[in-house]
Amino acid sequence: MTKNLFKQFLKYLGPSVAAMWVFSLYTIVDGIFVGKGVGELALASVNISMPFINFVFAISVLFSTGASTLIATYLGKKDLQSANETFSFNLFTMIFIAIIIAISSIIGLEYIAKLLGATSDTINYVKDYLFIISLFNIFFIVSYSLEVIVKADGFPFLATIGAIISAITNIGLDYIFVIKLNYGVKGAAYATGIAQVLSSLFFLSHFLRKKSTLKFVKFKFSFNTIKRIISLGFADFTSELSVGLVTILFNQSLVRFIGQDALISYSVICYVNTLVSMTMVGITQGAQPLISFYFGALEKEKVNYLLKISIKTVFITSIIIFTSCILFANNITSLFINSKEANLFLTTAYVFKLYSISFLFLGFNLIISGFFVAINQPLSSAIISLGRSLILVVVSLFILTKLFGGNGIWITTAVSEFTTLLIALGLLFKFFNKLKAESEKETSSKKIINPII
Structure with missing residues (x-):
């Protein structure tokens, strides 16, 4: 036995x-390229920016976890119509929220950079990085959501393939933008953003194929559905958000006590x-x-x-x-x-x-x-x-x-x-x-x- x-x-x-290693390694390689290709201050600036990415990711987790649970439940009940409506409604809601976050963060870029713990030496690096990341945050949110839901659709291996595509793209573009073209932290941000675009397109292509169970359909706006999605995803959301909050707290404490x-x-x-x-x-x-x-x-x-x-x-x-x-x-x-x-x-x-x-x-x-x-x-x-x-x-x-x-x-x-x-x-x-x-x-x-x- x-x-x-x-x-x-x-x-x-x-x-x-x-x-998990695929995700971790391409994040580490990102840091290596920035540290070696731009400098130590740029490396610190990317880390200072991480809580913002944690926040964006937490929003995606909030809706993705809840929606995938609802969708899987409907599929288990053979209620394909409700599953498709929830899938389509959730994607629309996330895109709408992502646009609001993008506009708000670009307008308040200076305030966000200081809130995250940027110093006078790092603030320009942080602002450059966050501006580009904000432009791509729709794809950050959508990519993870579709990765989770593709598993609920019965294709878990596609989630791994999508992650590998994103990782290879990010590493390759890091080398081109940061090392070869000397774009600095902007190059690292573009590499990360474009990797998320390709990942999103890969997952979207799955749901446009015949073999996909879930399809895009017309839906009605429902506060009840949003409430259920948020209640199911709230625990994972707070866990992910706390990572960003602790990072901010550490960054501020380090500057205050050490330098x-x-x-x-x-x-x-x-x-x-x-x-x-x-x-x-x-x-x-x-x-x-x-x-x-x-x-x-x-x-x-x-x-x-x-x-x-x-x-x-x-x-x-x-x-x-x-x-x-x-x-x-x-x-x-x-x-x-x-x-x-x-x-x-x-x-x-x-x-x-x-x-x-x-x-x-x-x-x-x-x-x-x-x-x-x-x-x-x-x-x-x-x-x-x-x-x-x-x-x-x-x-x-x-x-x-x-x-x-x-x-x-x-x-x-x-x-x-x-x-x-x-x-x-x-x-x-x-x-x-x-x-x-x-x-x-x-x-x-x-x-x-x-x-x-």
């Missing part, structure tokens, strides 16, 4: 982690953190469908086994990642920062080692949170997710900067992840103790009904 189950786990794990160079160091950390986080998300997403399936089938032993091998996989991966970060901190830093900038280079490598302590705990929090989602315990999952992504980070940042000043910033994530892990383990033990008590009660009841003679 366990051998076949382990094979199933690996079958889901591989593609899931690979898909502008700290933003450059934090940029390097953020790129590596993305790869590590996405790896752990890939492991979690690989385990979730199997856990949900066997939980629904009431096969508790298999659920327990899947949780154990998921935790073991996270443990091994965490040790490998942490060890690699400590041993190869200088090599990793050199990908983004020229070693000739001796002081900045050595400082970045040092604080990167401090931050990498968080990688020992991050994966466990994600897998336990994912486990609770898989077994229909959303409250426990929400406590873990919001704790590690927002609440405990803010509390830890406030306390540690009071105690240690700027140095406290670099260990904030490690402290918040560790604290979250203690809470997550508490919730996990509470859940299994409850299950054990219910099982013993059930066994006791059976003995009373069917006494042994």
Whole structure:
């Protein structure tokens, strides 16, 4: 039983982690091109701009998650008309909202740049990057939405192909625009934007083909549909939005307590953190469908086994990642920062080692949170997710900067992840103790009904 189950786990794990790596690697390559092709300040400026992209992405997540859930429900009920109307209405609504965001952000570009934490040295870079990203934000929102809905339409492999197309396009155009044509951060923004355009067109072409179940149809405006979509997508929306809010908070704290160079160091950390986080998300997403399936089938032993091998996989991966970060901190830093900038280079490598302590705990929090989602315990999952992504980070940042000043910033994530892990383990033990008590009660009841003679 366990051998076949382990094979199933690996079958889901591989593609899931690979898909996350595609996204992570092209984001990292983007940073490498900017750091090497333009300079360290430009690298920091792109990182300062990231919360805006997080916000745009969060809007897409809000509508995409809710709409895909509704669409899948309608398809399950064989109600194709309602599925098509929801699909078409959702796409129209997102395009409308994207246009409003684009116009508003272009008008308020200076204010947004300062709000994100741009300094006098980085503000022009930030404004250049955000202006171009704002022009393309319709495609950012539409691309992810169609990627999610194409899965609900029954074509999950197309989502991976779309992501690969976007990644290859972005990397290729980064090289052309940033390195060859010297367009600077504008080139990086154009590369990212054009990649999203191609991704959107790829997914749109699917829904225009005969093999697609979902089609574009006429629809009526419905507040009730919007309400249902938003309520279903709100949890994922807040989780994604909190990433941007924490980044803003970190950027402002770094400038206040340390100085502008700290933003450059934090940029390097953020790129590596993305790869590590996405790896752990890939492991979690690989385990979730199997856990949900066997939980629904009431096969508790298999659920327990899947949780154990998921935790073991996270443990091994965490040790490998942490060890690699400590041993190869200088090599990793050199990908983004020229070693000739001796002081900045050595400082970045040092604080990167401090931050990498968080990688020992991050994966466990994600897998336990994912486990609770898989077994229909959303409250426990929400406590873990919001704790590690927002609440405990803010509390830890406030306390540690009071105690240690700027140095406290670099260990904030490690402290918040560790604290979250203690809470997550508490919730996990509470859940299994409850299950054990219910099982013993059930066994006791059976003995009373069917006494042994």
